[in-house]
Amino acid sequence: VHLIIVGGVLQVIAGVLSFRRWDHLTGTAFIVFASMWSAMGIGRILASQDGADPEALRLGQLPGMVGFMAVAIILCVCAVTVNYILPPVLVAILMTLIFEAVGAFFDWGRRVAAGFELFIVITGVYAVVVMMLKGISQRYILPGFGNAIYDPLLIQSRGAPTARNERKKITKYAEPMGMGFLGNVVPSVVLAFHHLGYFNDFRPAIAMFIFSALCQMLASFxxxxxxxxxxxxxxxxxxxxxxxxxxxxxxxxLNFPQIFDSRVNFYGQWTLIIIIMVLTLMSAAHN
Structure with missing residues (x-):
C-alpha cells in the first residue's frame, strides 16, 4: 500500500512539473500512469481481503483495463513524434494490461505481464540516467528525451514560422486539453460494459474512476x-x-439506501445533461 501511494504521488508531482515546463504529453503520461497503477493496486488490495469474490473482481476490473489499453495506444501514437523513451514504455504498459487481463483467467498471464513490468522498470532507470546526464547523453550517448523518431513539423514545411506566430504560441503552461478529453475514455468504457450487463457489482470498478477525476481536475486547473x-x-x-x-x-x-434501486431517481443527472447541452451550444462559437 505504501509503495502504491508513494509511486502515485511521485508521478502526479512529475506530471504537474511537466505541465509547468510546457511538456503536455509527458505530463499527461505521468498522470495516466499514476491513476492506472493506483487503480490496479487497489484491485490487488481488494483481492487480498477475506471474503473477496474473485469472479466479481475480475469482471469489474477488466473493462477498466480495456479503457487503459485504449489510452496507452493513443498516447503511444502521439509519443512517436516526441522522443524515443515513451513509445516503448507505452507499448510495454499495453502488453502488461493485456496479459494482466489474461492473468485474470490463467495464471501464466501474470507471469508474462511481470516480464513487461520489469522492462518498464529498466526503461525507467534508463530515463533517469538520461535526465541526470542531460545535454551530452541526449545527443551522443543515450538518446532519449528530446529526440523524436520523426518530426511531423518538418513534413511539407514551406518556410520558417514568423516571429509573430511564435509569440502567439508562447504560454506559461502546457495545454491540458488532451489530458482532459482523454479522461473520458476509461469511465465511458467501464460504464458501457456495466450497462451492457457484463458485470453487476460496481464495487471493484469504482477505483477506475480515479483516472477521470485526476485527469480532468488537473486539466481544469x-x-x-x-x-x-x-x-x-x-x-x-x-x-x-x-x-x-x-x-x-x-x-x-450496495443497496444503500433503498431509493437508489431505481436509476430514474437520480434527478441530478438531468441537470448535468442540460449543462452539457449548454456547453455543446457554446462550443459551436468557441475557437
Whole structure:
C-alpha cells in the first residue's frame, strides 16, 4: 500500500512539473500512469481481503483495463513524434494490461505481464540516467528525451514560422486539453460494459474512476491558469458527471439506501445533461 501511494504521488508531482515546463504529453503520461497503477493496486488490495469474490473482481476490473489499453495506444501514437523513451514504455504498459487481463483467467498471464513490468522498470532507470546526464547523453550517448523518431513539423514545411506566430504560441503552461478529453475514455468504457450487463457489482470498478477525476481536475486547473475558462468549466463538469454516475452505481450495488434501486431517481443527472447541452451550444462559437 505504501509503495502504491508513494509511486502515485511521485508521478502526479512529475506530471504537474511537466505541465509547468510546457511538456503536455509527458505530463499527461505521468498522470495516466499514476491513476492506472493506483487503480490496479487497489484491485490487488481488494483481492487480498477475506471474503473477496474473485469472479466479481475480475469482471469489474477488466473493462477498466480495456479503457487503459485504449489510452496507452493513443498516447503511444502521439509519443512517436516526441522522443524515443515513451513509445516503448507505452507499448510495454499495453502488453502488461493485456496479459494482466489474461492473468485474470490463467495464471501464466501474470507471469508474462511481470516480464513487461520489469522492462518498464529498466526503461525507467534508463530515463533517469538520461535526465541526470542531460545535454551530452541526449545527443551522443543515450538518446532519449528530446529526440523524436520523426518530426511531423518538418513534413511539407514551406518556410520558417514568423516571429509573430511564435509569440502567439508562447504560454506559461502546457495545454491540458488532451489530458482532459482523454479522461473520458476509461469511465465511458467501464460504464458501457456495466450497462451492457457484463458485470453487476460496481464495487471493484469504482477505483477506475480515479483516472477521470485526476485527469480532468488537473486539466481544469491548468485551463484556469491559462485563462481558458471554457475548457476549465467543461472539464469540471465532465469529472462531476462521470464520478457522480460511478457513485450512483456504487450505491445501487450496495443497496444503500433503498431509493437508489431505481436509476430514474437520480434527478441530478438531468441537470448535468442540460449543462452539457449548454456547453455543446457554446462550443459551436468557441475557437
Amino acid at each position: 491548468y485551463s484556469f491558469l491559462r485563462h481558458d475558462f471554457f475548457h476549465a468549466i467543461s472539464f469540471v463538469i465532465y469529472a462531476t458527471f462521470w464520478n457522480s454516475r460511478a457513485i450512483l452505481q456504487l450505491l445501487i450495488s
